Amino acid sequence: MIKHLRFSQFVSLLRKGQKHYLYNSINGGLITISEEIVHCIQQRGKDLFYVCEKEDDFFTYLHDNRYIADEIYDKDVINVLRYRKLKASFQSQRLSFVIAPTLFCNFKCPYCYEKNLPHNIMKEAIQDLLIDFISQRQNDYKELEICWHGGEPTMALSAIERILRLIHGKIKIPLVQHSMVTNGYAISDTFISLFKKYPLNGIQITVDGDRTTHNESRISKSGEKTYDKIIENIDRLSVELPNTQLRIRMNVHKNNAEQFFLFYQELNNHWRGKNIYLYPAFVQKMKIVLWLVLILLKRRFSYLKFMRNLGLNIKMLT
Numbered sequence: 001m002i003k004h005l006r007f008s009q010f011v012s013l014l015r016k017g018q019k020h021y022l023y024n025s026i027n028g029g030l031i032t033i034s035e036e037i038v039h040c041i042q043q044r045g046k047d048l049f050y051v052c053e054k055e056d057d058f059f060t061y062l063h064d065n066r067y068i069a070d071e072i073y074d075k076d077v078i079n080v081l082r083y084r085k086l087k088a089s090f091q092s093q094r095l096s097f098v099i100a101p102t103l104f105c106n107f108k109c110p111y112c113y114e115k116n117l118p119h120n121i122m123k124e125a126i127q128d129l130l131i132d133f134i135s136q137r138q139n140d141y142k143e144l145e146i147c148w149h150g151g152e153p154t155m156a157l158s159a160i161e162r163i164l165r166l167i168h169g170k171i172k173i174p175l176v177q178h179s180m181v182t183n184g185y186a187i188s189d190t191f192i193s194l195f196k197k198y199p200l201n202g203i204q205i206t207v208d209g210d211r212t213t214h215n216e217s218r219i220s221k222s223g224e225k226t227y228d229k230i231i232e233n234i235d236r237l238s239v240e241l242p243n244t245q246l247r248i249r250m251n252v253h254k255n256n257a258e259q260f261f262l263f264y265q266e267l268n269n270h271w272r273g274k275n276i277y278l279y280p281a282f283v284q285k286m287k288i289v290l291w292l293v294l295i296l297l298k299r300r301f302s303y304l305k306f307m308r309n310l311g312l313n314i315k316m317l318t
Contacts, residue, residue, distance in 0.1 A: 005063065005068045005069060005070055006068065006069070006070070006071065007022075007067060007068055008024070008026070008066055008067060008068065008069050008073065008074055008077075009074045010024060010025045010026045010074070010077065011023065011024050011025070011067050011068075012025070013033075013038070019032055020032065020033050020034075020035070020037075020038045021033065022062075022067055024065070024066065024067055026066065026077060027065070027066065029065055029067070031061075031067075092140075092141070093141065093142050093143055094141060094142070094143040094144070094145050094176070094177070095134065095137060095138070095140075095141040095143070095144050095145070095173070096144075096145040096146075096147075096177075097130075097134075097144075097145065097146050097147070098146075098147045098149050099130070099146060099147070099148055099149065099163070100122075100148075100149050100150050100151055100153070101121060101122045101148065101150075101151075101153055101156035101159040101160050101163070102119070102120060102121045102122065102150060102151045102152070102153070102155050102156035102159070103117040103118070103120065103150065103151040104117060104118065104119040104120065104121075104150075104151050104152065104155050104156075105117070105150060105151050105152040105155070105183075105221075106152050106154075106155060106183070106185060106186060106220055106221055107152065107183055107185070107218060107219060107220055107221065107226070108219050108220070108221050109217055109218055109219065110217060110219075111217065114151070117151065119155075121155075121156045121158070121159050122156065122159045124162065127159060127162055127163050127166070128166075130163065131163070131166045131167065131170060131171070134167070134171055135170060135171060138171055138172055138173045141173055142173060143173060143174060143176045143177070144167070144171065144173050144174065144175045144176065144177075145175075145176065145177035145178075146167075146175060146177070146178055146179075147177075147178075147179045147180065147181065148160060148179070148180040148181070148182075149180075149181050150181070150182075152182060152183055152185075152186070153180055153181070153182055154182050154183075154185075154186040154187070154188075154191060155186065157188075157190055157191060157194060160194070161194055164194075164198045168198070175198075177201055178198070178199065178200050178201050179200055179201055179202040179203065179204070180200055180202075180203050180204070181203075181204045182203060182204070182205060183205065183206065183218065183226070183230070184203075184205035184206075184230040184233050184234060185220065185226050185229055185230055185233070187233035187236060187237060192236075192237075192240045192241070195241060195244070196240070196241065199241070199243060199244065200241065200244045201244065201245065202244060202245045202246075202247055203237065203241075203244055203245075203246050203247065204247045204249060205230065205234060205246065205247070205248055205249070206218075206248075206249045206250070206251060206281075207227070207230065207248060207249070207250050207251075207263075208250065208251050208256070209250060209251075209256040209259040209260075209263060210259050210262070210263060211227045211228070213256050213259060214226070214227040214230075215227050218230075231267075234246055234248065234271075234276070238271065238274040238275060238276060242274075242275060243275070244275065245275050245276070245277060246274075246275060246276045246277070247276075247277050247279070248267070248276060248277065248278045248279070249278075249279060249280075249281045250263055250264075250278070250279075250280050250281065251281050252280040252281065260280050263278075264278055
């Protein structure tokens, strides 16, 4: 019998109808559990093995897949995640920038914290200082990474074009990672031409659910509905910039969680074979993740396929 083990702090107990589940937020695992195990948890919280004396293959599975572990494991997980973040932030091979060429945005989303910002574009003097900053440090790095952010970066294509032209003319280290976060609304001929010349590795575009929900929250400053235009632009980008991965993010909260499954199925079928990746972003507390899991449990086999398509390791025990 394995002693002194507990359920990991990253494991949650869920219930849907008469069934009970354990969800592992570290590896995405989801398994069904018996009433006996539920009773053990309710009696002694996460100290499972001080109550349940029976050892079988199920307990071995829980241990092997880190549903249960000692306290050191949870601390190690946190330390590893912290280490990876710090390593990425302070690694010495790549010089990385997130650049906002403007703080202006063409949307007026009601939940946005960036409101009433001026319609200013980065001045050429500031652009030159950026190039000088990179130039002075290029001998210390092997790679360059840039992510265009905002505001809405498509509102400042002239500044982006000039910065990229200067980088390619004056900077010797290669631009190996090049991306943009955009609302996807203002994809113009100029945009396509610019990023055919200076290719992007990835573009992140956010939608807020189905057409109705999205149009209620992702509103243009001119009052236009934006969903259909964004979907059309994603279609165009997938054809004109086929080597750029389009990362379509849906903001998920308790009021639209059920829409994500249908949204994923519909658009995944629509863009099948394209260089497009759809994923959820949980905009409220972590319990929204569990809410979504419970909704998807209504459709067990569809759920398994859906989660595996997201790259999560899912096993169900019956």
